[in-house]
Amino acid sequence: MFLSLTLHAGMLFSQQNSLPQQWDLQTCINYALANNIQVKQAVAGKESSKVDTKLARAALFPSLSASINQNLNNYPFPTDDSSSSLTTGNYGINASWQIFDGGARTNNIKQADINNEIAQLNIEESKNNIKLSIIQNYLQILYADEAMKTCENAVELSAEQLESNKEKLKTGIATKSDVAQWESQHASDLYQLTNAKVTLENYKLQLKQLLELDTLETMNIVIIEPDEEEVLTLLPDKNFIYQTAMNVMPQIKSSKLETEYSELGIAKAKAGYLPKISLQAGAVTGNVYNHSTYDFGTQLKNNWNNTIGISVSIPIFSNREVKSAVEKAQINVETSKLNGLSIQKELHANIETAYLNAINAQSQYIAAKEKVKSSRESYNVLDEQFRLGLRNTIELLTEKNTLINAQHELLQAKYMALLSRKVLDYYQGLI
Secondary structure (H helix, E strand, O other), X not given: OHHHHHXXXXXXXXXXXXXXXXXXXXXXXXXXXXXXXXXXXXXHHHHHHXXXXXXXXXXXXXXXXXXXXXXXXXXXOOOOOOOOEEEEEEEEEEEEEEEEOOOHHHHHHHHHHHHHHHHHHHHHHHHHHHHHHHHHHHHHHHHHHHHHHHHHHHHHHHHHHHHHHHHHHHHOOOOHXXXXXXXXXXXXXXXHHHHHHHHHHHHHHHHHHHOOOOOOOOOOEOOOOOOHHHHOOOOOOHHHHHHHHHHHOHHHHHHHHHHHHHHHHHHHHHHHHOOEEEEEEEEEEEEEEOOOOOOHHHHHHHHOEEEEEEEEEOOOXXXXXXXXXXXXXXXXXXXXXXXXXXXXXXHHHHHHHHHHHHHHHHHHHHHHHHHHHHHHHHHHHHHHHHHOOOOOHHHHHHHHHHHHHHHHHHHHHHHHHHHHHHHHHHHOXXX
């Protein structure tokens, strides 16, 4: 059981904080979740959202500030014998507390909390996406590895036929044309093998990029070929998959929260129609240098005064600012709902496509398996006839290529079925 074994296999490390010695599927997923840039960016977004929430809550508390002013006043035309310059100092402490704003701050806190939830869902979505990308790439590596082995078998087969025909040429059983045709076939098989090796290395390079690994790092990838039972696993009901996805997919939950966020924006905008009430309090004092018979401390004491007050701001005419804000907030709600519907439709289409791909791939796998079986039998019969001189080289080459193509079709169907199944698992929150 390839996927079940790799998904539950442990990570092997040569030493603490080092790279794994072997890379199975679960090891790749674990490493990517810890090191992928997109996941880290999503986590950073969550931390930023937490700061915004703290800021929104802090707005409910009073503000307190202190001030110190030192001034030099110059009088170029004094009216008496006094100095033409005067130095003064002013010192104060002030507090302000908005006790009513129509619920704007409260709704702002609620929006910040929703943003926190959305940020967490963004992390989950990033993790799900990287898991799916890793699985897709890992399956591509397994496919490329099997395709390379098929090409190696083709090279080995054509090499054997080439040597056999060279020996037959010496005895006059084969012709130079037969040898030339097998040389051409062998060269073609070598070319296909080279392409298969390059494809495998490219997939490995893509895996390194997903894992944020240096391209020069050596990866010992665990290759476990999936068995037929896993390829032909019975698919769950399509409607069940869709309903499950509606409940578990982060993007669906996030779209619903976006609508809630926009609805709070309407209430926050309507707060602009209501009065705002604030309390203020302060204490100030001051002194004058060189122009007073009192010392510094006495001046501060004598000039000390306290103030306390309440202010009410009543909106009467605001050049349509509040009304426009409310209308825009209402438009944002409708936009959020439409975005949510769009995400649901896209999800339904993706599940439908993956489901059809899975069914078609399973059917193609069964057909391709029979095709490989019949092609192999046909090739063996024709090869025996060729050895008896009843068939010519072109017929044998044609049958050999038919067999190789059938084997490649079988591989494609097998891994397409596996990939489609894993995509359906992804939409069910199983990976």
